[in-house]
Amino acid sequence: xxxxxxxxxxxxxxxxxxxxxxxxxxxxxxxxxxxxxxxxxxxxxxxxxxxxxxxxxxxxxxxxxxxxxxxxxxxxxxxxxxxxxxxxxxxxxxxxxxxxxxxxxxxxxxxxxxxxxxxxxxxxxxxxxxxxxxxxxxxxxxxxxxxxxxxxxxxxxxxxxxxxxxxxxxxxxxxxxxxxxxxxxxxxxxxxxxxxxxxxxxxxxxx
Amino acid sequence: xxxxxxxxxxxxxxxxxxxxxxxxxxxxxxxxxxxxxxxxxxxxxxxxxxxxxxxxxxxxxxxxxxxxxxxxxxxxxxxxxxxxxxxxxxxxxxxxxxxxxxxxxxxxxxxxxxxxxxxxxxxxxxxxxxxxxxxxxxxxxxxxxxxxxxxxxxxxxxxxxxxxxxxxxxxxxxxxxxxxxxxxxxxxxxx
Ligand code: SF4
Numbered sequence: 001x002x003x004x005x006x007x008x009x010x011x012x013x014x015x016x017x018x019x020x021x022x023x024x025x026x027x028x029x030x031x032x033x034x035x036x037x038x039x040x041x042x043x044x045x046x047x048x049x050x051x052x053x054x055x056x057x058x059x060x061x062x063x064x065x066x067x068x069x070x071x072x073x074x075x076x077x078x079x080x081x082x083x084x085x086x087x088x089x090x091x092x093x094x095x096x097x098x099x100x101x102x103x104x105x106x107x108x109x110x111x112x113x114x115x116x117x118x119x120x121x122x123x124x125x126x127x128x129x130x131x132x133x134x135x136x137x138x139x140x141x142x143x144x145x146x147x148x149x150x151x152x153x154x155x156x157x158x159x160x161x162x163x164x165x166x167x168x169x170x171x172x173x174x175x176x177x178x179x180x181x182x183x184x185x186x187x188x189x190x191x192x193x194x195x196x197x198x199x200x201x202x203x204x205x206x207x
Numbered sequence: 208x209x210x211x212x213x214x215x216x217x218x219x220x221x222x223x224x225x226x227x228x229x230x231x232x233x234x235x236x237x238x239x240x241x242x243x244x245x246x247x248x249x250x251x252x253x254x255x256x257x258x259x260x261x262x263x264x265x266x267x268x269x270x271x272x273x274x275x276x277x278x279x280x281x282x283x284x285x286x287x288x289x290x291x292x293x294x295x296x297x298x299x300x301x302x303x304x305x306x307x308x309x310x311x312x313x314x315x316x317x318x319x320x321x322x323x324x325x326x327x328x329x330x331x332x333x334x335x336x337x338x339x340x341x342x343x344x345x346x347x348x349x350x351x352x353x354x355x356x357x358x359x360x361x362x363x364x365x366x367x368x369x370x371x372x373x374x375x376x377x378x379x380x381x382x383x384x385x386x387x388x389x390x391x392x393x394x395x396x397x398x
Pocket of ligand 1: 039040041042076077078103104105107108111112135136137138
């Protein structure tokens with residue numbers, strides 16, 4: 001619908017909308033996060049949800065203890081290799097459309113523990129992350145802002161064509177343990193290693 | 208807590224036990240550990256009924272030189288030898304007498320690290336001994352449930368050992384630094 005006509009009508013006391021907008025407005029303002037925390041960042045997430053920072057103002061205060069009732073996963077903290085399969089499994093159990101906020105340096109890339117033998121180098125290797133929230137740990141204000149970004153994203157989604165709604169068809173294999181790492185090391189559907197600009201030059205040098 | 212616990216009675220009771228002055232610890236032979244532990248727990252003078260901390264240490268074989276002045280004023284070089292070994296350290300307290308800590312060590316070899324589990328004596332050792340088994344690879348005989356606790360069951364190696372070799376998983380990144388930068392310069396990165 002034409003935006004000009006829409007505001008004209010609104011001045012005349014007639015409110016028009018589309019099913020798409022109404023639906024997105026509704027679900028954007030009632031995200032139900034999954035209640036789980038992995039490390040120190042979880043403390044900030046908890047602080048955000050409590051009275052001082054009051055996540056409830058943005059409609060995301062109903063932390064659910066079951067993935068079946070949640071549509072937002074806040075990966076708050078260090079994802080160890082031992083925990084990663086469980087995080088993926090929880091994500092798979094959430095109904096679509098579902099969203100992920102990777103909170104803190106650890107969840108994004110492994111952070112200070114990146115080259116450790118037991119820490120995953122970023123949860124975005126296995127599940128699609130909507131908002132990367134940097135910080136170590138991020139302030140509660142930053143958590144609120146990341147939620148606002150996510151709501152903006154939800155508002156622009158088209159319920160008929162957006163991949164979030166056909167997400168169910170995507171595959172998220174749960175990684176398996178091996179002697180030193182997880183197998184597969186990443187899910188090629190959601191993450192690809194960044195292109196290494198030095199790689200071809202080295203091949204020539206060795207050849 | 209309060210003043211140091213006198214260790215002499217232990218040495219009198221068990222001649223095999225040694226006292227390590229440097230760190231202020233009892234060195235208990237691994238074959239005698241349970242016996243000494245039960246005695247320390249039940250003896251009326253000690254009553255060490257609480258084991259607050261169990262940890263492991265790994266020493267590689269090493270030699271180091273120290274320069275000291277002797278009586279004539281000349282500098283002398285002393286070679287210290289530190290043999291390879293592994294140790295399990297127990298910090299013991301008495302809740303009843305409000306004393307502690309008394310530190311007790313079991314010393315074992317690096318090649319075949321084995322110690323007696325003191326979980327049957329102090330229940331609080333159970334998880335910590337599992338952790339030591341997981342990270343140092345020390346076997347605890349008599350442990351009721353010895354499994355890995357932090358790493359997954361399929362994991363190979365014991366990462367807190369000094370000679371542990373980490374898996375090679377350095378990746379290319381746009382802004383490398385320190386160790387990762389070094390690996391980049393040598394061109395040693397996976398994808
Ligand atoms: S980013 Fe910092 S605060 Fe957050 S989990 Fe990692 S170490 Fe903890």
